[in-house]
Amino acid sequence: MSLREVCQNMAEEIVAWRRDFHRHPELSFAESRTASVVAGILRQLGLSVQEGVNGHGVVGELVGAAPGKRVALRADMDALAIVEETGLPFASAVPGVMHACGHDGHMAALLGAAKVLAGMRERLRGSVRFIFQPAEEIPPGGAKGMIEAGALDGVDVMFGLHLWSEYPVGTFYTALGPLMAAADMFTITISGKGGHGGQPHNTVDSLLIASHLVMAAQHIVSRQLDPLQSGVITFGQLQAGSAFNVIADKAELKGTVRSFAPEVRDLLQRRLEQTAASMAELYGARIAVDYVRGYPAVINHEQEARAALAEAEAVFGKEQVGIMQPNMVGEDFSYYLQKVPGAFCFVGAGIPEGPVYPHHHPRFVIDERALPLATEWLCRMALRYVG
Numbered sequence: 001m002s003l004r005e006v007c008q009n010m011a012e013e014i015v016a017w018r019r020d021f022h023r024h025p026e027l028s029f030a031e032s033r034t035a036s037v038v039a040g041i042l043r044q045l046g047l048s049v050q051e052g053v054n055g056h057g058v059v060g061e062l063v064g065a066a067p068g069k070r071v072a073l074r075a076d077m078d079a080l081a082i083v084e085e086t087g088l089p090f091a092s093a094v095p096g097v098m099h100a101c102g103h104d105g106h107m108a109a110l111l112g113a114a115k116v117l118a119g120m121r122e123r124l125r126g127s128v129r130f131i132f133q134p135a136e137e138i139p140p141g142g143a144k145g146m147i148e149a150g151a152l153d154g155v156d157v158m159f160g161l162h163l164w165s166e167y168p169v170g171t172f173y174t175a176l177g178p179l180m181a182a183a184d185m186f187t188i189t190i191s192g193k194g195g196h197g198g199q200p201h202n203t204v205d206s207l208l209i210a211s212h213l214v215m216a217a218q219h220i221v222s223r224q225l226d227p228l229q230s231g232v233i234t235f236g237q238l239q240a241g242s243a244f245n246v247i248a249d250k251a252e253l254k255g256t257v258r259s260f261a262p263e264v265r266d267l268l269q270r271r272l273e274q275t276a277a278s279m280a281e282l283y284g285a286r287i288a289v290d291y292v293r294g295y296p297a298v299i300n301h302e303q304e305a306r307a308a309l310a311e312a313e314a315v316f317g318k319e320q321v322g323i324m325q326p327n328m329v330g331e332d333f334s335y336y337l338q339k340v341p342g343a344f345c346f347v348g349a350g351i352p353e354g355p356v357y358p359h360h361h362p363r364f365v366i367d368e369r370a371l372p373l374a375t376e377w378l379c380r381m382a383l384r385y386v387g
């Protein structure tokens with residue numbers, strides 16, 4: 001039987017796992033039931049299993065008959081605080097919690113790969129590590145702690161995937177370098193001195209200073225960043241004042257900074273802080289910048305990304321596989337790729353006849369035909385190194 005047939009024959013079981021996870025979603029850092037289901041299945045397959053890795057993480061190890069390389073494959077486990085509105089028969093049984101990003105499918109596809117590869121153990125040269133990681137959705141995330149707990153020790157190469165509803169089922173995309181941006185968040189609080197709208201000379205107008213700051217920050221990207229590099233500074237919120245004739249004593253700005261190169265990330269943060277400090281000096285206000293770094297950018301390693309594309313062509317067909325533009329969504333797979341070579345990839349899971357809802361939407365759904373395809377691709381990635 002071909003690998004394709006083996007995976008397709010398992011489709012029903014993979015879908016059943018996915019629906020079970022879907023029905024019982026758990027929030028980031030609270031994936032206890034999910035972890036015990038995953039660990040139970042991996043144990044049944046005869047893998048050595050480590051539970052409680054960085055909270056609810058589970059690591060399964062499949063050791064082949066002969067020594068060789070070690071490949072790691074990762075799935076994330078957490079759901080979101082969303083009230084599900086799909087109306088599916090296996091919709092969430094937990095009020096206010098929903099697998100609205102496809103992580104239920106990631107786990108099911110990876111368990112499928114574990115089962116297929118466990119059945120080939122005698123033919124494997126090397127080992128495959130199955131990393132089930134908690135808390136991808138909420139920074140600081142689960143990946144960093146998994147690495148600190150040793151999940152990557154001895155790993156030569158690593159791959160992960162995200163099902164993606166905005167790409168139709170049967171397609172596969174990745175990038176040879178930057179794939180997903182670093183996504184940081186900031187809050188800037190400007191404390192001035194309130195007063196009468198007709199007597200500005202007795203005040204420090206925090207609203208006007210906020211306006212200058214927003215404008216000045218645009219110079220950072222347009223005049224201080226190399227035009228061939230990419231970066232974004234977006235102010236999404238500005239709150240100040242309470243009446244038309246009162247000068248606001250306080251203003252608060254919130255926004256996000258996105259970048260790919262680490263030096264661009266450093267530059268944008270530093271210049272934003274410097275701009276705020278100089279505004280404070282210039283206008284006599286107090287300005288506090290609270291800059292919170294989210295996940296670093298996901299940067300694929302070129303050689304491994306090419307390997308991922310080559311295996312994907314065998315699974316999805318040459319016409320259905322391609323290079324994608326970087327995506328501005330954050331993902332903590334970035335931490336793994338800072339330590340070991342590898343690639344993160346997008347597996348199309350959109351229902352061709354629609355409707356397509358984006359990830360994190362209450363009606364988010366996937367085409368489950370993507371699951372055995374994802375399993376087959378994961379198996380191929382492992383076999384490429386230990387087959």
Ligand code: NI
Pocket residue numbers: 101102103136162
């Ligand atoms: Ni996700």
